[in-house]
Amino acid sequence: MGKATGFLDYAREKGKEEPSLKRIKNWSEYSSKLTDEALQQQGARCMDCGTPFCHMGVEIRGATAGCPIHNLIPEWNDLVYKGKWREALDRLSMTNNFPEFTGRVCPAPCEGSCTLAIADPAVSIKNIERTIIDKGFENGWIIPRIPINRTGKKIAIIGSGPTGLTSADELNQAGHSVTVYERADRAGGLLMYGIPNMKLEKDIVNRRIQFLQQEGIDFVLNTEIGKDISAEQIMKEYDAVILCIGAQKQRELRMEGSKSKGVYLAMDYLTSTTKSLLDSNFLDRKFIDTKGKNVIVIGGGDTGADCVATSIRQNCKSVVQFGKHPELPKARAEDNVWPSNPDIYTLDYAYEEADAKYGKDPREYLIQTTKMVSDENGNLKELHTIYMKKILGDDGFHYFQEIPGTEKVWPAQIVFVAIGFEGPELSLPEHFGVNIVNKKIGASANDYATNKDGVFAAGDARKGQSLIVWAIKEGQEVAKKVHEYVEKNIQSTWS
Incomplete structure (x- = not known):
C-alpha cells in the first residue's frame, strides 16, 4: 500500500x-x-x-x-x-x-x-x-461491450431486477441471445420502483438499461407471463429460462380494523409514488398522498424508513415508525463480534429528516399494534397499541411480553405496513410448473435448477428477501449454470 x-x-x-x-x-x-x-x-x-x-x-x-x-x-x-x-x-x-x-x-x-x-x-x-x-x-471509460460472436442459444429471463439484469449481462457477454421480460412499464424491478428516487435516481438505472440494450440484450416490457404470453411459449422458444421475479408478496397485517380505508402495503405506496413522479411529476395524482395526515409505519426495516422519508417529502402532519424489537445498542453487543456486520444504533437518512422536521427520531420500539379504528365512513382514524418487553424463556428462546398499563391511542389517517415479504408471487411459478419449497422457488445454490428441465431460478425468489449485492451474486452464479446447461457439449468459457 x-x-x-x-x-x-x-x-x-x-x-x-x-x-x-x-x-x-x-x-x-x-x-x-x-x-x-x-x-x-x-x-x-x-x-x-x-x-x-x-x-x-x-x-x-x-x-x-x-x-x-x-x-x-x-x-x-x-x-x-x-x-x-x-x-x-x-x-x-x-x-x-x-x-x-x-x-x-x-x-x-x-x-x-x-x-x-x-x-x-x-x-x-x-x-x-x-x-x-x-x-x-x-470520463467515457465505460462503453458498450458488444459480443463479437453469438452462440445461437436463446435465454429468457423473467424479471428485470438486479438478479435478472446481472444474469442477462453475464450471458450476453458469453455470446448468447438474451431477452428480459418485465411486467412493469419500466425495467429495473425494485431498483426502479422499490427504492425511492432520493436514494437512487432513476436516470442511473435507465443509463445502465440503455447500455445493456446497446450491448444486445432485448427488453420486453408490459408483459406478464400467463397473461400476455404463455409459459409454454417461452419454454418452446428459448433454450433456457431464468426466473428472477423477486420476493414481492408482501406480508399483510391481519387484525381488527386492518381493512380500514387508509391502510396500505408499503411497496404499493413506494411504487405509486415513484411511478407518478416519473410519469408526470405528480400531476396525474396517481399516488397515495400523505399531505396533512398523521402517518404510522408498521415495521422497523429499510422499507419502513423509505416510507418515512417519502411521507416527509409529501409534507405529512406527523410520522411515527413502529418496531417490535428493542432499540439497538450504541456499540457492538458481546454476541455481535467483528467481522459480523455491526448491529448497532444508527440514524438513517429518513430518521435524520424526521428529527430535523419534527424534533424527534420517529421510531418507537417494543411496541405492538392491537387494533385499528375507523370512523363511520370506514376511514382510519386511530391505532391502539401496547408496549412490550423482551424476556428470555426457560427454553432459552426470547419472547415478547405485553406490559399492562402501557396502552396508548395514536391518531392516524394513513398506515403503511412494512413487515417484510413472504416470498415470490406464486402465479408465475405455477405457470412454469416449478416446485415451491418453504414459500420460495425450489432451486439449490449448487445448480439453480428447478424441477422443470431448462428452467432456473435465482435471487430473492430462490434465496428469500436479501441485499442487492446478494442479488448480483445470484445473477452471476445462475448465469454460469445456465451457460453450462445450454453449452453442455462444448468446453465452458467461464472461469
Missing part, C-alpha cells in the same frame, strides 16, 4: 449530504461524492490487511459479513489513493456488474467487516466505489 500509516493519519469521512430541511423539499439523491483529494485520503486508510475480511462474503447468524461478490476492495482503494482512477475502475468491474447501484443503496457489509472497524471507523468503501463508477461514466 502506498500509505502505510493512512489509517492513523486520516479520519473517516462519509459522502456529502444536503441538509435535511433542504433535501426534503425535493426528490433528488440526498448524498453526493467527496472531492478527489478527500477520497484519496479515504483510500489511504485501507490497511493492507494480510487477510482482508471486507471481501469474504459469508453469512454469520443470518447476517451478511463482507462482500458477497468478493470485490477487490484493497486493490482499488490503493489505486484511488494513488490517483489511478481508470485502473481502479478496471479492478472494480472485474467483480461487480453494477457498482453504480451498490455504491448507492447497498448497506455495505464490507465496511462492517473492515479490519480497521475493530477499533476505529471503517474505510469509506461504499463512497469510494460509487465515485469510481461515476468517474467511469463521466
Whole structure:
C-alpha cells in the first residue's frame, strides 16, 4: 500500500449530504461524492490487511459479513489513493456488474467487516466505489461491450431486477441471445420502483438499461407471463429460462380494523409514488398522498424508513415508525463480534429528516399494534397499541411480553405496513410448473435448477428477501449454470 500509516493519519469521512430541511423539499439523491483529494485520503486508510475480511462474503447468524461478490476492495482503494482512477475502475468491474447501484443503496457489509472497524471507523468503501463508477461514466471509460460472436442459444429471463439484469449481462457477454421480460412499464424491478428516487435516481438505472440494450440484450416490457404470453411459449422458444421475479408478496397485517380505508402495503405506496413522479411529476395524482395526515409505519426495516422519508417529502402532519424489537445498542453487543456486520444504533437518512422536521427520531420500539379504528365512513382514524418487553424463556428462546398499563391511542389517517415479504408471487411459478419449497422457488445454490428441465431460478425468489449485492451474486452464479446447461457439449468459457 502506498500509505502505510493512512489509517492513523486520516479520519473517516462519509459522502456529502444536503441538509435535511433542504433535501426534503425535493426528490433528488440526498448524498453526493467527496472531492478527489478527500477520497484519496479515504483510500489511504485501507490497511493492507494480510487477510482482508471486507471481501469474504459469508453469512454469520443470518447476517451478511463482507462482500458477497468478493470485490477487490484493497486493490482499488490503493489505486484511488494513488490517483489511478481508470485502473481502479478496471479492478472494480472485474467483480461487480453494477457498482453504480451498490455504491448507492447497498448497506455495505464490507465496511462492517473492515479490519480497521475493530477499533476505529471503517474505510469509506461504499463512497469510494460509487465515485469510481461515476468517474467511469463521466470520463467515457465505460462503453458498450458488444459480443463479437453469438452462440445461437436463446435465454429468457423473467424479471428485470438486479438478479435478472446481472444474469442477462453475464450471458450476453458469453455470446448468447438474451431477452428480459418485465411486467412493469419500466425495467429495473425494485431498483426502479422499490427504492425511492432520493436514494437512487432513476436516470442511473435507465443509463445502465440503455447500455445493456446497446450491448444486445432485448427488453420486453408490459408483459406478464400467463397473461400476455404463455409459459409454454417461452419454454418452446428459448433454450433456457431464468426466473428472477423477486420476493414481492408482501406480508399483510391481519387484525381488527386492518381493512380500514387508509391502510396500505408499503411497496404499493413506494411504487405509486415513484411511478407518478416519473410519469408526470405528480400531476396525474396517481399516488397515495400523505399531505396533512398523521402517518404510522408498521415495521422497523429499510422499507419502513423509505416510507418515512417519502411521507416527509409529501409534507405529512406527523410520522411515527413502529418496531417490535428493542432499540439497538450504541456499540457492538458481546454476541455481535467483528467481522459480523455491526448491529448497532444508527440514524438513517429518513430518521435524520424526521428529527430535523419534527424534533424527534420517529421510531418507537417494543411496541405492538392491537387494533385499528375507523370512523363511520370506514376511514382510519386511530391505532391502539401496547408496549412490550423482551424476556428470555426457560427454553432459552426470547419472547415478547405485553406490559399492562402501557396502552396508548395514536391518531392516524394513513398506515403503511412494512413487515417484510413472504416470498415470490406464486402465479408465475405455477405457470412454469416449478416446485415451491418453504414459500420460495425450489432451486439449490449448487445448480439453480428447478424441477422443470431448462428452467432456473435465482435471487430473492430462490434465496428469500436479501441485499442487492446478494442479488448480483445470484445473477452471476445462475448465469454460469445456465451457460453450462445450454453449452453442455462444448468446453465452458467461464472461469
